[in-house]
Amino acid sequence: MLDASTQKMTRAYAAEVGRAAYVWGWPLVNMHNRRVFMEQLPEPGLLAGIVPAGPPGTIGMLRDYIRPEERIVACPNQDVVYGFGTLDARRGPSVVQVPDFGDRFWVYQVVNQRTDSFVQLGSMYGTKPGHYLLAPDGWDGEVPDSITGVFRYDTRVAVVIPRVFMDDTDADRQAVQPLVDQISVYPLDDYDGTTKVVDWGSVPSFGKEGSTGDQEETQWVDPNKFFEVFGEVLDEVPARPGEEGLYDWYRSVLTAADTHPVIAETLQQAALDANAVVSELFEFRNYGIPVAHHWTTQRSGAAFGTDYLSRTAVGKSNIFVNTANETTYYYQDLDSDGERLHGDNRYSVTFEARQIPPVRGFWSLTVYNKHHFFHPNELDRFSLGTKNKDLTYGSDGSLTLTVGGTAPTDPELLANWLPAPAEEFTVYLRAYWPDPTILDGSWAPPPVRRG
Template identity: 75%
Template sequence: MKQKVTAAYAAEVGRAAFTWGWPLVNMHNRLSIMEQVPEPGLLKGIVPAGPPNHIGMLHDYIRPEERVVACPNQDVVYGFGALDAQRGPAVVQVPDFGDRFWVYQIVNQRTDSFVELGKMYGTKPGHYLLAHEDWDGDVPEGIAGVFRYDTRIGIVIPRVFQDDTDEDRAAVQPVVNQVSVYPLADFDGSMKVIDYSQVPSFGGDGASDGDEETQWVDPDTFFDLLPSVLDEIPARPGEEALYAWFREVLDAAAEDDTIAAALKQAALDADATVRELFEFRNYGIPLAANWTTQRLGARFGTDYLMRTAVGKSNIFVNTPNETSYFYLDLDAQGARLNGTNTYTVRFDADEIPPVQGFWSLTVYNKHHFFHPNELDRYSLGTKNKHLTFGDDGSLTLTVGGTAPTDPTELANWLPAPADDFTLYLRTYWPAPSILDGTWQPPAVDRTA
């Protein structure tokens, strides 16, 4: 006999379920888009994509018009695609990258990483298998390793570092064209090649509608999708009661329109709370001078708040040993960063971000996307060969305000919108001093 559920109780459970399940439904809906892509290519000519168990790759930096993933970077050539365990295992190709930095981020439906593929791991070129933990097929000869996941859906995002030079744009093409994911049935032991500069575009050309990220989670339909999502993602040890709690209310809603209406309203209410997590200053670990960070990226476990906050503000972050991230909404004095002002960021010679991969400082507008500008410049860091260092080895970057007229100062200037903006510091393959918190970003001071 089923227990009676009131609308008020359902609303309380519904708000918790929405906050908990927001990233999981986000991933579910991304697969639904990939299911409409017939072959590796580009969405609207901008974003790499492929059908399930495939990926697409760019052949250059991501463009500022993209709205599929917030907080992209312009240091790497990206790839993107979705795994679907119901369609069987997939093979991921790793070409010989030489000395070039690279890392493949591959996460399950919880946005937790389940692979180690990258330069920091000493990964050898070859073919690797991505398979659900329940798959019991034979692993063919020629597969260098197998990585297992326990959810229906995964996401694959290769990142290949590229200098901001024409020479490196040309040099990176042969290896980028060998980065690929495809069903195990298509594996023949060869290193398949796709010329990603010639792939088709789907869904028309140009930017997505609006200034914000694509709405991957709609409060109006959230609880229609949640039952399927709970089926796609098994409860972790200790989560069984949580799943039962959610299912009890979902079952009640299926039989009672009043309960269903209460759940829909709960989703709308909780969506306002999740939107607050979009602002970096509202979550994470506070650091000096109003920077914040997080150290659970792609290994969130049961930290549901962090999983949703990262999912809302900058989904698909790497694990901290692959990339450590630092976020800034407020200057050193506590005022909101705004591009009508000018700011300086000074790294002492011994405080340049200590990395074995690369680092970059990026400006994002208030929607966490690039601010189009005449210089076509959105970040500065390792990729830039024109940076001017002081005689003492220090590096001073200027952000916002009017473009400097002096060429040397212009080389170290980041344009910002005449509006609120965010600074975002990436450190790929960070040194131990970043991981243990010994190193922190410098203060960002308003100078004009």
């Protein structure tokens, strides 16, 4: 029988397939590399003293908002107390603890290696306190009777990100800590039916704290090494129905590269070329669903399916978004005239009295620098919204937030002002547990006006 794997392949053909594979597989390789990195950690704790993390099968938790020095995940928010950790199917199931949050908003995001959600844990689901199991599809062990529910995933890698809302007050910082200390993820082998309490304020720190400088997100995908792990990643993420031919197509060039150095070289160059395509997707104005006044949004976050464009674009620009019913996101790079936002100017965003973002959770408007991270400033302020109790409203109930330029001298105006870097920046509106009028497009953000 003839061996089809030995068929001839031109460099031009291999390059075309290689570029497509890079754009398609970028988020999957990103997740693979995060898991490999987390394997170096000996126990749950903080990276550089600021980012929660732990070895696969566990998480770390914060007790306060994420700091602006963070560079592990782009577009963080300062409305919630975060946790973060990875899962590895080869290590078996993990237990995730859900305390009684009362009427406080919370949601646990858990996504597979495709960055698609496979759980429903949060305020919007009426989730009961208890212990839940996160188990690989192939695991056939016994589920303890005291486990409240089971969620399964079919990829090797998954990520767990608890989010717990917290007001920007000292009183609420104190109130949230006992709840946060009851949030934990650990291997099923360590489960004994009790609620484990972790003092997340005294966990170890790993690595040195970096400067806040002009830094991009940690580069989780190196185009020079992409095809060194892509075959392994295809094994880690099984083809969905209808994707089998796509997988065969990608594997054909990997097979050719194994025996033909010139094809291997071609694939490496294809990754470098395609990296420019992925880099363009970092800019919010280059993808998504257009909304009024130059805003864009998306509705497939954490439920991408075959929307490979959005999966890669979101992975590059702001990975680990929630599903639309959990959080709706609006992105803005431009002012109402279509000009790029720039910190030398001042802008205003006015929500009319009955047009303040309609949510059952919370909303916020955040400023990000050109790398989609916080801009360090003297006020230590990066967003405004539900968490802020000192916002000044108009006599008619409207709310005007200002962004950029010099700080207002009037205390009431200052309370509604967000500092911005003296260069290009982005504003980003979150609506957690959005009202149906947000989901159906009846509500949209107001324009960002210069001056």
